[in-house]
Amino acid sequence: MEITKKVRDGDVRTVSRLIRNIEDRIPGAKDTIKHIFPHTGKAHVIGFTGSPGAGKSTLIDCLVAELRKRDKTVGVLLVDPTSPFTGGAILGDRIRMQRHALDPGVFVRSLATRGALGGLSKAVGDAIHVLDAMGKDFVIVETVGTGQQEVEIINHAHTVVVVLIPGMGDEIQAIKAGILEIADIFVINKADRDGAGKLYRELMYMLSMADEFPGGWKPPIIRAENMFAADSFGKSLHELTDTINAHYQNLVDKHLLGDRILRKAMLELNEALHNAILDPVLTELVETGDMRRMADMLLKKETDPYTLADEVAGKYLRE
Amino acid sequence: MAKRKLRIMVAKPGLDGHDRGARVLARCFRDAGYETIYTGCHQTPEEIAAAAIQEDIDCVGLSCHSGAHRYLFPQTVKQLRELGGDDIQVIGGGVIPTADFQMLYDAGLKGVFTPGVTLPDIVKWIEENIVPNIRD
């Protein structure tokens, strides 16, 4: 298929349109993904999450620069929230990365959540496949960053980086939001600010409470100071890049990469089955008016939802 | 059939930092239901065009207050076309004398807006003139 070839050749126009088609659920996009799928699985997917104002975008921008110095190609997906009132969105994370706009080794794409919960867009999974097939060595995904339950990233990334800053009271916020459990690496950003020591100690304490870590990987805590203090920030950036690589290597060495990929595979399969099996049934029930009739039966207490579900399942699953 | 969501870019080419209009416009487009990418200040036409392609934009809105629009706007159109973005429309606004309008239209801009145009007018213009492309 021509489009597959174009994606694999890294044709930017094709890739960006394909991601758009995925987002807009244009039917042809699914077929393209089918063709692309065998060519995926090579990229190292890194997720960035954390509290608002933590400096995720700026950090990713610097990481991209560092990866480029190491001669790696990078795809970046930036997720921003869709306004629930208007359906519109301002996708502004890109601003921080515009210096890479002319670098053919970097592809940056902004995605709106379009109502999806969990800090990502529904299209993210397939968009990662596309950038992977495009041949990017690394695919970096930035979650919305509202400090809410942004744990969805764990299903897509090999390495999850959680970015925190001192003095915002995020410590507790983050624990509540369950973000800490998904971290493979912590970054304390703006660590020259007051409260950085306290945040570090709290994280250390929390980690000490854990019984064991999968693969023996205890999430390291990296302190990144003021990014304009070039020397010290450069060092932190090196450390972050090396640690991200080390984490991936650990997954490989401990044969855990499969587990990570399995999680994504299960999720995708689940989603695909949902789309393939349940969606048509539901559509038919609505269109034939059966849904309404069944609801009326419930209102009259003639039956219960479970009995009805069993009946529907019995009918369709036999087919 | 799924409906295309309009994707629009607000960009500031050149060295002037007067981004009041650009930022107000970005909010206005969000509130109109569009997915709006804002590039920030101080972009070259080359950078804007590359970003518009990567983001699969339907319409790029340029804002310039320095008087350099005579170079920057046409150059952005040219770059977009070179990168294969033939269907990406370009519009512009800022401090633009009426005498320059024709020159900008000739260079491929689809619309040029004068200071004092209202936000609803701009949105109406977009609704009437920008159709998200569903070619493939």
Add this chain to the structure above:
Amino acid sequence: MYFTKELLDKTSRMRKKWEDEVKKAVAKHADLKGDWSTVSSLPINRLYGPEDIKDTNFEEDIGYPGQFPYLRGNQVTGYRGRYWTFRMFSGFGTAKDTNQRWHQLLNAGQTGLSTAFDFPTLMGYDTDDPKARGECGKCGVAIDTLEDFLVLVDGIPMDKITTSMTINPPATALWAMYCAAAEIKGIPLTKIGGTIQNDMLKEFIAQKTLMCPPDPSVKLISDTVEFGTKHVPRWNTISISGYHIREAGSTAVQELAFTLRDGMEYVEDVIRRKGLHVDEFGPRLSFFFNSHIDFFEEIAKMRAARRIWAKAMRDRYKSTDERSWWMRFHTQTAGCSLTAQQPYNNVIRTATEALAAVLGGTQSLHTNSLDEVWCLPSDFAVEIALRTQQVIAEETGVTNTIDPLAGSYFVEALTNEMEEQAWDYIHKIDDMGGMVAAIDRGFPQMELADAAYKYQQQVDSSEKIMVGVNKYVTDEEQEIPLLEIDDALETEQINRLNEVRRKRDGKAAKKSLDDLKNACKKEENVMPYCIEAVKNLCSVQEICDVYREVFGEFRDPAMY
């Protein structure tokens, strides 16, 4: 304040009676609209009376001119001894073009010069940098090296005329050129006077002329303050600017608060970093405000600004020299209040704004030209703008008496209210750890973005009226003559720059840049090194590239 309890009781009764009558009248004939507020949406009452300023203390809060808290002005003689400086911002094309315009303005009665630079110069790029393409001479004069600068000041009596230069990140380089030019003309540094804008905080907040991160940017400013204090005593090394904050969409109170808090940040930095006493440099700090279309709000803002600054200097920084307590400021009428539609109306807007600035007690004034929404002003438009100031000064009689609006129930009440709201903002920013910290958090940027969006929506819904835009609209276009900048200037300027690079002593130029770099690294004052570098014909960009290399380059994080 000056009201006894008996009097207040009486006025309250009279007021009550009036209020009852208003109710009846409004029931019969409704008001024209529901919302009566300033252009910044500050609600205004139908009437003000003694009750509204009863807590005002004459001695503490009002006083006389030249006395704390300087509400009524710094100068004891008001405008009788000296009008404000008629200072028209100008600059376009090449140094030669602008020099000609300057001579023309001086001949027309202008009393001070004010320089507009083009964007490459403002951002610290040379004309031949790829980022500068298309910008040369468009928005101001193009200056690459001292050679250009010498053409710019040719025939200008630098020991008699003060010159203001609107320049921010590269302020050290351009000021160095001014100093070097004076030296070449045989004028000692102690004799030259003027202002460099040199206010980076408002760039991060509003105008986005950015180069280095906030902290080193403030450091470079403190260098100029120190150098000026020691060697160029008649120079205002910073013009702490609210103008751009307002143009970016702030309210009047936000302009007031953020500008003054910026000023406090600079004071604190110079004390901390340079170890100077506040009174060593306090008298050389100057300010720059916007005069917007809402007449009384602007007057109240400027009066409040003087009072806040005097209090801050005396009480917060323990200054004992009253010259440090004076807020001296330049004003420019509001570019953002002008309309492209029916451009001749802009003359009326500018005149009103200029009058407000004079009644607010400005020391220096720029009046915008009617065509500035379209392009740089034409000669024709500049002349009307200058004449506007002259009519106000010479014909209207407003200069006869000092601070004529003092004691007005309304003006004093509004002044009090704006001061109060400004202090609230100032304390909020203190709590965040100062202005640099607040900027880092995006606080002032977001306040501006919200205010700008709100105002635009108010105009779009005709809640706020702009004549010719959303009311009294006509289809007919008024043609006005516009200034055109030749696109070919760019090539010409690049040729000149290349010529300078060819003929200069390359080794000496390189050495002076290396010296500057070392000075930056060692945190020495950069000014002497800058002067040396410009004398060796190093360009604006070469100097700024040193800063970018040592201090890092800052990109706009764009809050919206």
